[in-house]
Amino acid sequence: MRGVTDLLRNALALYAQAGVTLAPGVEPDDVEDAVLDEPASFRSFPLTTLAGLTDPDGEPLLAGTVIGAGLSGAADFTPAIHQLARAAGTTASDIAVMPDPGTRGATGSLRVRFGDWDVADINYNFEDATRAFELDLISAVLPMDATAATFPTPDGRDVTVFLPSNADTAGVNALMDAIETEFAKA
Structure with a gap:
């Protein structure tokens, strides 16, 4: 002990x-x-x-x-974006998820406002095994001059730590x- x-x-x-x-x-x-x-x-x-x-x-x-933003489909974006924004010390609003036609939400784009002015447009693709859009989302949430680190925990979950x-x-x-x-x- x-x-x-x-x-x-x-x-x-x-x-x-x-x-x-x-x-x-x-x-x-x-x-x-x-x-x-x-x-x-x-x-x-x-x-x-x-x-x-x-x-x-x-x-x-x-x-x-x-800890694990929990993105398994387009419907998960809104709660995940709010969770990331809170952790980064900002707010998210005006979230618009726009799935590509005929993909059942597997691909598309989203637009979100962070704070009062910053607007981010992010393409997503749940069919791509790299899921690079998740890092794009973290990057968009990140306040100016701040840093974030994303790494796996020993039990395999991804964790993102926003550094002030x-x-x-x-x-x-x-x-x-x-x-x-x-x-x-x-």
Whole structure:
């Protein structure tokens, strides 16, 4: 237990250096309880495991984090866009999904307004295995001068962490280097 507590404290400190804090209402004890549900994974991959932890309602324990946007079809865009926008610290409105004729929504485009002025047009293709449009959506949500990192958790879910625009560059670099080190161990 002592080793897990120290590892957790170090992981939280590394995220904090990059400007990533616990989500509102989440206490360190909540995170420790969640870690104890995944001790082997956490010991091997503390940063990526921590990024994928959720509360009992499925909400991420880290602020600015989206775990698996859940895009399986065009109908999923609106809730996913709102979830990404909240995590990025902005708002989304005027969402229009325009499926290509004859594709049953498998391909098409969408238009969305972020904040007051920024409008993004994104093509989507659920038939393309790379699903590059998901990264286009994250890029569109991202506020100016902010950064986001998307990576898999040890259990295979994708997580996106939005790093604040005022985050310490050295802290962000240290976090990303440590996450890369975890991937090298896998």
